[in-house]
Amino acid sequence: xxxxxxxGVDGGASSTRCxxxxxxxxxxxxxxxGPSNILSAGPETTLLSVVRAFNGALxxxxxxxxxxxxLCLSGAWTARRMLEKLFRNRIRxxxxxxxxxxxxxxxxxxxxxxxxxxxVVGTGSVVVGVSGGSFFRAGGxxxxxxxxxxxxSVSIEALRAAFQSYDxxxxxxxxxxxxKSFFKARSMEELARRVHxxxxxxIALFAKIVKAEAEKGDVVARCIIEDAAKSLSRGVLAVAxxxxxxxxxELNIYLVGGMFNHHSDILARRIRKHLSLEYGKINVKRPxxxxxxxxxxxxxxxxxxxxxxxxxxxxxxxxx
Numbered sequence: 001x002x003x004x005x006x007x008g009v010d011g012g013a014s015s016t017r018c019x020x021x022x023x024x025x026x027x028x029x030x031x032x033x034g035p036s037n038i039l040s041a042g043p044e045t046t047l048l049s050v051v052r053a054f055n056g057a058l059x060x061x062x063x064x065x066x067x068x069x070x071l072c073l074s075g076a077w078t079a080r081r082m083l084e085k086l087f088r089n090r091i092r093x094x095x096x097x098x099x100x101x102x103x104x105x106x107x108x109x110x111x112x113x114x115x116x117x118x119x120v121v122g123t124g125s126v127v128v129g130v131s132g133g134s135f136f137r138a139g140g141x142x143x144x145x146x147x148x149x150x151x152x153s154v155s156i157e158a159l160r161a162a163f164q165s166y167d168x169x170x171x172x173x174x175x176x177x178x179x180k181s182f183f184k185a186r187s188m189e190e191l192a193r194r195v196h197x198x199x200x201x202x203i204a205l206f207a208k209i210v211k212a213e214a215e216k217g218d219v220v221a222r223c224i225i226e227d228a229a230k231s232l233s234r235g236v237l238a239v240a241x242x243x244x245x246x247x248x249x250e251l252n253i254y255l256v257g258g259m260f261n262h263h264s265d266i267l268a269r270r271i272r273k274h275l276s277l278e279y280g281k282i283n284v285k286r287p288x289x290x291x292x293x294x295x296x297x298x299x300x301x302x303x304x305x306x307x308x309x310x311x312x313x314x315x316x317x318x319x320x
Contacts, residue, residue: 004067008295011036012074013123017292018053030318031056037074065092070299072104108294109254109287116252121259125150127235136242138235148231151207158210173220229270250281292319
């Protein structure tokens with residue numbers, strides 16, 4: 001069997017991961033770099049992040065070129081042609097596939113043929129359904145238009161609440177002190193100055209504190225997480241309608257992204273509660289693999305190859 005390299009890249013607003021596999025020896029290599037959402041990071045940063053991750057992973061295998069690479073990037077559904085032009089002659093591969101990061105997440109959850117609904121909540125948010133090889137989408141239009149429930153949106157709502165608490169315009173909340181502590185600000189004035197100078201990916205990291213305060217019982221934080229859950233649930237229901245699922249059907253939901261923990265999670269619980277008002281059979285599942293493995297699966301399919309299960313397990317350990 002001729003030895004070739006197959007690679008998958010999963011890139012979003014916060015980071016980019018590449019997994020590369022050499023067939024025959026079945027060696028696996030991984031490399032992580034910076035943001036690659038062309039709509040927020042811009043073309044130069046996106047190109048730099050993807051090239052660094054791709055070259056880094058291949059370099060660990062002692063290779064410089066891949067047979068097939070699947071570039072699964074946030075923003076691709078909107079800017080696919082721009083991305084294809086951007087990577088032309090800059091990525092050394094026999095075939096370059098430009099896909100959405102949501103397609104990688106779907107493959108990581110469902111393989112390449114099953115049916116289900118994937119709720120992807122990282123810096124932003126999108127809900128996608130897969131059935132019969134077709135994709136059905138709700139959201140994912142960026143923070144200007146929606147992204148409700150995403151980490152950036154949750155963080156901004158929490159910071160608004162913190163300033164309202166400080167001013168006396170809103171309910172008192174622990175988020176006021178937590179925000180100063182998290183962003184290392186000595187006063188609310190300094191906090192405002194710091195946040196205005198930050199990239200949205202840095203601001204989005206505050207969402208994990210909001211969830212923690214909600215779990216502790218802070219009323220304002222709980223309301224913010226509740227609103228996020230309602231918005232994401234509306235996306236799930238919109239996709240379910242597009243898939244022509246009825247109340248009697250089983251609803252298989254996969255939760256993907258940094259806003260979900262692998263253990264008890266207040267956001268996941270609230271989403272399930274809202275969906276239970278419409279559907280009696282709800283299975284909330286965790287993905288079998290990280291999205292980078294989903295990108296790798298897409299590349300393997302294009303190459304006409306089926307990797308051994310052990311290779312995918314190793315790739316999963318390196319791809320989280």
